[in-house]
Amino acid sequence: LIHRLGTFADLTEAETRALLDVQTEIRRLGTREEVIHDGASVHGVSLMLEGYGCSYKLLPDGRRQITGYFVPGDLCDTGALVVDRSSQAVGTLSPASIGFVERDVLRGMMDTFPGIRNAIWSASIIQEAVSRQWLTSVGQRTAYERLAHLICEMFIRLRMVGLTRENSCDFPVTQAELADTLGLSTVHVNRTLQELRRDNLISLRGRTLAVLDFDALQRVSMFDPSYLTLGRLPIRTPDQLAV
Amino acid sequence: LIHRLGTFADLTEAETRALLDVQTEIRRLGTREEVIHDGASVHGVSLMLEGYGCSYKLLPDGRRQITGYFVPGDLCDTGALVVDRSSQAVGTLSPASIGFVERDVLRGMMDTFPGIRNAIWSASIIQEAVSRQWLTSVGQRTAYERLAHLICEMFIRLRMVGLTRENSCDFPVTQAELADTLGLSTVHVNRTLQELRRDNLISLRGRTLAVLDFDALQRVSMFDPSYLTLGRLPIRTPDQLAV
DNA sequence: CGTGTGCTTGAGTACCGTCAACCACGGTGG
DNA sequence: CCACCGTGGTTGACGGTACTCAAGCACACG
Secondary structure, eight states: OOOGGGGGSSSHHHHHHHHHHHOOEEEOOOOOOEOOTTTBBBEEEEEESSOEEEEEEEOOTTEEEEEEEEOOOEEEEEGTTTTTBBSSEEEEEEEEEEEEEEEEHHHHHHHHHHHHHHHHHHHHHHHHHHHHHHHHHHHHHOOOHHHHHHHHHHHHHHTTTTTTTTTTEEEOOOHHHHHHTTTHHHHHHHHHHHHHTTTTTTTEEETTTESSSSHHHHHHTTGGGGGTTTSSOSSSOSSOOOO | GGGGGGGSSOOOOOHHHHHHHHHHOOEEOTTTOEEETTOBBBOOOEEEEEOOHHHHHOOTTTTEEEEEEOOTTTTOOOOGOOBBBBBSEEEEEEEEEEEEEEHHHHHHHHHOOOOHHHHHHHHHHHHHHHHHHHHHHHHHHHHHHHHHHHHHHHHHHHHHTOEEEEEEEOOOOHHHHHHHHHTHHHHHHHHHHHHHTTTSSEEETTTTTEESSSHHHHHHHHHHHHGGGTOOSSOOOSOOOOO
16 A cells, blocks of 8 residues: 555565555544644655645635645655755645654665655656646636646546546545635635536536546646656556546 | 855865866857757756746646746756656746756766755755745735735845845846736736835836835735745845845 | 837726625534 | 534625736837
8 A cells, every 4th residue: 555655666576665664653634634834843754645635835814825735645745855844734635644754764765775766756756746737727727727627637646546436536625625725715616616517527526526528627727647647657557547 | 156056055165166067068048048848858957057047837828837937056957857858848037048967967966975965955945945935826815915925035035146236136027927927917917016116115127126125025925035045044145134 | 210029008807706695414412 | 303503515796806908108129
């Protein structure tokens, strides 16, 4: 379960075994709990094992911008490998379990196992690319396009770690959280979601998202999945559905 | 001139000497030229030596989001250290000269000189933090606040590399480019700049920006400079003006 | 002196935010 | 068992921020 980290780099057996050994301190958390406070001192890296999380910045007056989503296999705050202070808060979006690895331990592993080093670097570069896409969305795309783009991205990311079934997946994000993600109001998120449903692109009831027409979603949002795979073909696609 | 790279990590003399030796291939460019194409294959890292640059993403229909500014001393596309394909375009905003270092050369230096490795890592972590701030701006701040925040950030960044005099600096960015940066239209940028001038916060004529009331700019935009310095005090502030 | 680029201005509009209420659902406890 | 409450979703009315279109201006350059 844990070595999904290796999605983006080919690991040797010794490397995966080393990864399985290192596991320390697993925390189980509920919905909407803060994992890392903005500006807190950190001495290691967190790894999403189960559930969904997000990172965010808070403005002094209460406004919030969600800066990233974490799905199982994602590293939270890779910057902690270098700096001892977090520059954003991290919280959960659903019940979750999160592993924690000491900075020194992880850096040691990166030094001895080049595969692990590449995997972590690649993962952090993909997160940067995602962040740029989000900036492009919020800056340039309309509300309709933003939602479509985010849904495309999340569906592909979840599919890459095997958390989709046919055309549906678990998506516990509330409309208020979507609003803080996309720079919209909850009311407008609600109305835009209704448009997407009306156009038969998605269905979203409770915490279950179904992608009814991926091609159309991709077209209207100008979604190009290559930024999620570093140009390589997705290595592990445990299920069907053409991209 | 070149070793301004060392702003965020203490380098030994041997390390700065090594940096000065490595210099290869300097390109001189005019205004608004493309340095790296989005998706191009890259085999090294570019370093801004003189002038201003930016990175950006283009949507198929022509819309553009500028994702970062580069001032002298900034590395463009540190991701090229790991991946061989750029995930955004890089261009100039003014006449500029840009140095280029082969990936293998730089990685070699990072392996032998821990100070250089830390400097590059720190620089790239700061760029990530800036990118998050931009996302927060575009997602949550009003046009007025966005402009104020960007001006605060750029003024501090320029001051950190000694490119300000008293309260003014060179700022050759056009209003159209500001619009693509902040997710606004040029017309609205123009009107918002007029508001900032009317409120006696800045003056901006030609390519010269003067910060008339930094405290007020900082207050209205909720600018917190700590993300530019990794919590450390800015080491080199060659000139005056309290933050 | 014409041309191009960047800045400025006005009018009209659309997208999206705010406010306020209401509904549906699940959980809790009396 | 059902009133009660909280959360999340939905709806309507209204207003404002910001966009589009279009024109005019200033300055630099060849």
